[in-house]
Amino acid sequence: MLAAACRGPSRPSAPAPASGPVPRLLSRALGPAPVEADLASLCDGIGGRPTGSRACDRAVDWALGRLRDGGVDARTEEWTLPRAWLPTREEGSCLAPARFPLRVAALPRSPATPPGGIEAPVAVLSEGERPGAASAGRILLVATRASADGPPKPDGDALRTLVEESRAAGAAALLVQGARPDDVVYRLAPGEGTDPLPLPAAVVGREGAGRLLRLARNGEVRVSLRVDVDAPGPLAARNVVAEWPGRALQGESVLLVAHLDSWDLGTGALDDGVGAVAILDAMRALRELDLRPRRSVRALLTTGEEQGRLGSAAWVERHRAELPSIALAVVADLGAGTVLGFRVNGRKELGRELLPLLAPLPWIRAPYYLASRDGDGDDRSLADAGVPAVLLWQDLTPLGPRWHAGTDVLERVDPLDARRLAATVAAVAWQAADRPARLGAFRPAPTGTPERALR
Ligand SMILES: [Zn+2]
Incomplete structure (x- = not known):
C-alpha cells in the first residue's frame, strides 16, 4: 500500500506568521488542551461502544453535549441498524x-x-x-x-x-x-x-x-x-452532525469525519476515540477563537463504522443533494500516530493540493500522499459517492498492535500525539475551508473496482 506514496515538500515552505488563524489554532491545540480530558471522559467514563449498545448511545449524547457546551451548533441524525451484535x-x-x-x-x-x-x-x-x-x-x-x-x-x-x-x-x-x-x-x-x-x-x-x-x-x-x-434489531442508531457557518461561500463546506463507535474489548481510544475528540475539538476551537473561514466547516461523527461504515453510508443517502457542495472531506481514523500525509482514494490531483496544508505543522517533516483506493472506512462511503474525501494517513505504530483489541485503551494514546492530531485537523480544516478555490471537484460514480482492505 505504501508503494504508491508521493512525497511533498520536505520542509515547511515558509515560516508561519506570528499571528493569524493557523498559528492561533495551533497554539490553542498544543497548549493545555481539552482533548485529553475529552478522551478520558469518552474512554474511561463510557468505554467500548459497539453500535446498538447503551454505551454507544451514551457516546452520542456525550459528543452532542460536548459540542453544544462549546457553543457549536450540533444535532443527531438517526439511521437504522438492521441488527446489533x-x-x-x-x-x-x-x-x-x-x-x-x-x-x-x-x-x-x-x-x-x-x-x-x-x-x-x-x-x-x-x-x-x-x-x-x-x-x-x-x-x-x-x-x-x-x-x-x-x-x-x-x-x-x-x-x-x-x-x-x-x-x-x-x-x-x-x-x-x-x-x-x-x-x-x-x-x-x-x-x-x-x-x-x-x-x-x-x-x-x-x-x-x-x-x-x-x-x-x-x-x-x-x-x-x-x-x-x-443481537437485537432493527434499532435506531445515531450520527452526530455539527456545523460552523462560513463567512462567504455558504453553499460550500469542508466535512470532518471520525467514528464514535468502537469494538468492545478495549475502550476505543485509538480506534477511533482520538479521531472523534480531535474533530470535536477543532469545531470548538473555531467557535472559541471566532474564526470564520470562507466555507462552512461541518463535522460528522458516525456510528456503525465497524459494521461496514453503515452510519456514513446512511449520511450519504440522506445528504445526497448536498454532496456536490462538499469541497473536501477529511477522515481521521488511524489512531494517534503522527500524521504523515493523506490517502486520497485515487485522486492524485487532490494529494498534490493537500500537501501544502501540512506545511505549517513543524512536526510533519516530509508529507506524502497515497493514491490507493483500498480503504474500507468512512472515507470510502464519501469517495464512492463522488466527494473529494481523504483519510489522514498516520504512523501506525500506536494503532497496529492494538487494533480492535483489549489493549486499545487510554494508556496507549500519547497526550502530545492527541494534541498534535487535534492541531492537524484544525489547521487542515481552516486552510481547506478558507482557500479561495475549492480543493477537489465533485466526481460521482468513480470507475474501477477498488481493492478491498482488511476489516
Ligand atoms: Zn476505526
Whole structure:
C-alpha cells in the first residue's frame, strides 16, 4: 500500500506568521488542551461502544453535549441498524489431554453457542486449507502466521467464506489462531454487514492456540467454546452532525469525519476515540477563537463504522443533494500516530493540493500522499459517492498492535500525539475551508473496482 506514496515538500515552505488563524489554532491545540480530558471522559467514563449498545448511545449524547457546551451548533441524525451484535460471554478451554483456559474473542456476528457451550475434538486446518469431510462434528482450529502489528489473516471476505465452508462441512465451531503475540485477541470481522454468521467462530490467543496445535500432532485434543450474544434489531442508531457557518461561500463546506463507535474489548481510544475528540475539538476551537473561514466547516461523527461504515453510508443517502457542495472531506481514523500525509482514494490531483496544508505543522517533516483506493472506512462511503474525501494517513505504530483489541485503551494514546492530531485537523480544516478555490471537484460514480482492505 505504501508503494504508491508521493512525497511533498520536505520542509515547511515558509515560516508561519506570528499571528493569524493557523498559528492561533495551533497554539490553542498544543497548549493545555481539552482533548485529553475529552478522551478520558469518552474512554474511561463510557468505554467500548459497539453500535446498538447503551454505551454507544451514551457516546452520542456525550459528543452532542460536548459540542453544544462549546457553543457549536450540533444535532443527531438517526439511521437504522438492521441488527446489533453484543457479546455477553466468551469462554474457551482445553479439556484434554490437559485442562487450561484459552483466551477467545468471538468473531463479530458469531451466533451464540447452544446453552452451556460446545465441547468437541479439534481438527486442525493450515492457513488457506479448506474444511473437508474430516471436519464434521469438530471444532476447527486454523493455524496462522505471526504478525505483531500487520493485518490479521485471513482477511474479512476470506474469513467469511471459511466460516460458511466450515458450516457446510458439518463443523461444530471455528477457531482462528490470533496473529499477534502474547495471547492478544481482537475482533476480527468476517466481511461487512450485520447478518449472523452460520457458525460460532472466535479468535483464540496465539500461544494458547499454539499449544493446542502441538498437542494435536500427538493425539486427540478436546476443547470447549461458549459464546453468549445479544443481537437485537432493527434499532435506531445515531450520527452526530455539527456545523460552523462560513463567512462567504455558504453553499460550500469542508466535512470532518471520525467514528464514535468502537469494538468492545478495549475502550476505543485509538480506534477511533482520538479521531472523534480531535474533530470535536477543532469545531470548538473555531467557535472559541471566532474564526470564520470562507466555507462552512461541518463535522460528522458516525456510528456503525465497524459494521461496514453503515452510519456514513446512511449520511450519504440522506445528504445526497448536498454532496456536490462538499469541497473536501477529511477522515481521521488511524489512531494517534503522527500524521504523515493523506490517502486520497485515487485522486492524485487532490494529494498534490493537500500537501501544502501540512506545511505549517513543524512536526510533519516530509508529507506524502497515497493514491490507493483500498480503504474500507468512512472515507470510502464519501469517495464512492463522488466527494473529494481523504483519510489522514498516520504512523501506525500506536494503532497496529492494538487494533480492535483489549489493549486499545487510554494508556496507549500519547497526550502530545492527541494534541498534535487535534492541531492537524484544525489547521487542515481552516486552510481547506478558507482557500479561495475549492480543493477537489465533485466526481460521482468513480470507475474501477477498488481493492478491498482488511476489516
Ligand atoms: Zn476505526
